[in-house]
Amino acid sequence: MIQRPRGTADRLPDMAPAWRLVAATFERQCELRGFAPISTPTIERSELFTRTTGDATDLAQKEMYIFQDRGGDSLTLRSEGTAPVVRAYVQNGLHNLPQPVKLYYITPIFRYDRPQAGRYREHHQIGAEALGDASPAVDAEVIDLLWSTYRTLGIDDLQLELNSLGDPDTRPAYRRALVDYFTPMADHLDSESRERLTSNPLRILDSKNPAVAELCEGAPRSLDFLGKPARAHFDVLQRLLESLEIPFAINHRLVRGLDYYNRTVFEFVPPDAGSQSTVGGGGRYDYLAELIGANHVPGVGFGSGIERVLLNLERHGLTARDPRITDAYVAPLVEAAVADAMRLARQLRHAGIGVECGFRGASPRSHLRRASRSQARVAILIGTRELQRGVVALKPLNGDAQVEVRHADAVNRIQAVLTGES
């Protein structure tokens, strides 16, 4: 048997209500703030991701789905949400709109990684980006959007962690300070962290190795290296979050896995922090546009994994129910009644009634069994007798008496039964 590719998932009907709830809640929160939907191609030119993600990141080094198309171009399956949106903003001249341009998306993300709880090779993210405005209020708005989405869903115990990485002009000094700090203790670092000492010192802070983590305690803090504007930006953001009553905690070791971030970075993590704990995260990326050859465009945004949001919904025992739309079941009792049954079903649907139609002549028993297992409140039986006399048998499934109505009156009578007038 051919099976689905590793790390992918089939989403079956019984999972749909929860997915819809997450998507609908997020969309609603976006629309309430004037964020508009955008969607970009599933494939992009590989340079878009390789140039923005950062050479030293795991994502760029080993997790991208990269391939050559038949014309020899190198393409990559979307490995993260932000760069394509920035590309689309630039390419479509969205800087001509009032700034910031506020966008949101719900999209699959592909990363070649070993599957694990809460980790997939294809996962889905809700995400939002606000482009063209560098003020800290935009950061606060974006964080508020994600926070409100979680809260509206009923997930109220995620911890918001916050940090500022400063700007490119102060980054080298911080980087040097980290190298100076860690180099003397290089022998105590694990091999991975030692490598990062030269490739990407900031990411040493991110290590979950307890021994390394301990060494990080005394490490220089990025907040102490912020330039004046970044310092002011971070201060204002904190005041805004306080005024919005969004609780947060400064995490000096929060650096994020993509290199394009500057100033604000944030993550939402559950209290019982497991390994795949981050539910959503993001930050500011004022220099990302330049990396893809465009003019300066400040931006801030986030991505949040839908599968992980769902995990947290379950953790809270929250469930979603499907909207009930099948009101009637039309049952052809003989093969000759199938055509009439399907015609009646269409008339009912035209009148706005949800209808399931039996597809083959079968016993009333089997049709009614099926009907009562659907959500239908009324069954319409059409057999030889009904065909001969131009009527249909209308049977409410709540135990009320079955009635016979003329075929021509069927739609009105069924409507009456469904609205309880009968």
Place this chain on the structure above:
RNA sequence: GUGGGCGUAGCUCAAUCGGUUAGAGCGUCUGGUUGUGGCCCAGAAGGCUGGGGGUUCAAGUCCCCUCGCUCACCCCA
């Protein structure tokens, strides 16, 4: 990419020390009612025991490989 655990029907699980024709519940379908649902009862369908190789008189059971799931590392959402 590294390491551990686990793969038996659509689902949840049995199957003695390696021993006959791999079972049950749920679900599905059909019937019990020559045209009437839910409950109940009966019957049926449904398995290359994940796949391949090996050991053995004999393998669901032991060994190897492989694929998948899962947990941890790592990484991230």
